Amino acid sequence: MRVDDKDMGNDLQSVLITKEEIDAKLAELAAKIDAEYAGKDLLLVGVLKGAVMVMADLARALSTPVTMDWMAVSSYGAGTQSSGVVRILKDLDTDIKGKHVLIVEDIIDSGLTLSWLLSNLGSREPASLEVCTLLRKPDAAKVAIDVKWIGFDIPNEFVVGYGLDYSEKYRNMPFVGTLAPHVYGG
Numbered sequence: 602m603r604v605d606d607k608d609m610g611n612d613l614q615s616v617l618i619t620k621e622e623i624d625a626k627l628a629e630l631a632a633k634i635d636a637e638y639a640g641k642d643l644l645l646v647g648v649l650k651g652a653v654m655v656m657a658d659l660a661r662a663l664s665t666p667v668t669m670d671w672m673a674v675s676s677y678g679a680g681t682q683s684s685g686v687v688r689i690l691k692d693l694d695t696d697i698k699g700k701h702v703l704i705v706e707d708i709i710d711s712g713l714t715l716s717w718l719l720s721n722l723g724s725r726e727p728a729s730l731e732v733c734t735l736l737r738k739p740d741a742a743k744v745a746i747d748v749k750w751i752g753f754d755i756p757n758e759f760v761v762g763y764g765l766d767y768s769e770k771y772r773n774m775p776f777v778g779t780l781a782p783h784v785y786g787g
């Protein structure tokens with residue numbers, strides 16, 4: 602699926618962040634993360650499904666050997682507003698007690714998902730717990746969260762692509778963009 606594909610082109614309003622910009626930013630973040638965790642065992646925890654692309658590309662940009670685990674939580678359902686109620690759809694396979702854990706996210710919007718995750722994973726007594734997110738919407742924050750690594754701050758608009766969906770679609774676009782109003786029934 603590409604921006605110039607006929608169907609996708611009709612649904613897209615704009616490209617906000619290109620694949621090249623994402624690649625460059627992940628390389629930059631990976632260098633900082635490598636420096637931070639030198640000599641330590643690092644567990645990356647990807648938050649399904651949105652973080653799949655960030656996890657895959659960030660992990661490959663790192664020189665640090667990592668292990669990976671996945672958690673699936675959902676607060677959005679099929680809409681564009683967080684319900685605020687976070688549900689665990691799949692828990693971690695591993696015990697994180699005593700481990701250096703880095704949560705990998707695609708986006709922090711209201712912050713409700715991450716705030717809940719930080720308190721849930723924090724209670725499992727990891728050696729350290731930090732967050733790396735590709736995107737953050739500062740103007741949408743409903744809770745303040747301390748995030749160590751942020752790729753891009755973006756405007757308070759619904760975005761899709763690079764893992765992010767609208768109604769489960771558009772996750773496989775290699776860039777981040779906004780959708781035309783007709784897609785939402787406008």
Ligand SMILES: O=P(O)(O)OC[C@H]1O[C@H](OP(=O)(O)OP(=O)(O)O)[C@H](O)[C@@H]1O
Nearest residue numbers: 649650651675676677710711712713714
């Ligand atoms: O800061 P918030 O307002 O909580 O929003 C951010 C979360 O919402 C999205 O996940 P979603 O629950 O839609 O599931 P998905 O990753 O499967 O799309 C996104 O991937 C983040 O995990």
Ligand code: HPA
Nearest residue numbers: 710758759760761765766
């Ligand atoms: O802007 C967004 N797009 C897709 N999924 C999301 N989940 C939270 N915010 C968003």
Ligand SMILES: [Mg+2]
Nearest residue numbers: 648649650651
């Ligand atoms: Mg998600």
